[in-house]
Amino acid sequence: MSDQRLNFRKSQRLSGAGVFKKIIDSRARFDAGVIGVHAAPSSAVRTRIGISIGRRVGSAAVRNRMKRLLRESFRLMQREFPKDAPAPYDLVIVVRPHAPLELAQYQAHLQNAIATLHALWQKRANRKNTVHAPVHTPPNAVRPTTDSAEA
Numbered sequence: 001m002s003d004q005r006l007n008f009r010k011s012q013r014l015s016g017a018g019v020f021k022k023i024i025d026s027r028a029r030f031d032a033g034v035i036g037v038h039a040a041p042s043s044a045v046r047t048r049i050g051i052s053i054g055r056r057v058g059s060a061a062v063r064n065r066m067k068r069l070l071r072e073s074f075r076l077m078q079r080e081f082p083k084d085a086p087a088p089y090d091l092v093i094v095v096r097p098h099a100p101l102e103l104a105q106y107q108a109h110l111q112n113a114i115a116t117l118h119a120l121w122q123k124r125a126n127r128k129n130t131v132h133a134p135v136h137t138p139p140n141a142v143r144p145t146t147d148s149a150e151a
Contacts, residue, residue: 008075014050014090023050023092028120030113034098035070035106037113041086041121048088049074053095066095073107080111082118086125089117 014020026040042048051070053063070093081087091114 006075006078008071011044012046012048012074014048014092019090020050020052020092023090028117028124030116030120032109032113032116033105034096034101035109035113036094036096037110037117038092038094039089039114039117039121042088042090044088044090046088047078047081047091049091049093051093051095057095057097062100063095065100069100069103069106070095070110072103073110077107077111077114081114084122086121087118089114089121091117 014023023040024038026038028040029036029038031037049071051067053066055063057063057066081089093110
C-alpha cells in the first residue's frame, strides 16, 4: 500500500452553477445498475464527483446514507481510476430509487461505469485525432490535361 492517504477533499466535489448541466450535456452516460454516471474530461488535477439524488429515492436519512456510501466508494477507488488521457474526469452520479446496497456493490457499479466511460472518451479522442484522406485533389496536384482542340 502506498504512503499516500486516500482522502476525499473538497476540491474533488463538483459545485457551482451550471457545472452539472455542462457534464450532462457532454452526452457521455452509462447506466450501471441503480446509478447513472455522466462523465466529461476535466481540466482539474484529480477526478471530481457530484451526486444527484432526488426525493423519490427515500427519506433524507436514506438519501444521505447513499451519498456517504457513494463518496466512500469514490474515495477508496481513486487510485484505480484511469490515468491516461483524456482523464481525469468530472463525474455526475444520478441515483435511481432502490433499496440501499452494500459499499462493495456501489464500488462495483461505479468501477464498471468509469471503465466504460473512459473507453468511450478514448474512442472519441481517437476519432477526433484521426487524420482523414482529402476528398478533393489539392490545388498543387498535377491534373491530366485534355485538349478540346484535338478532339
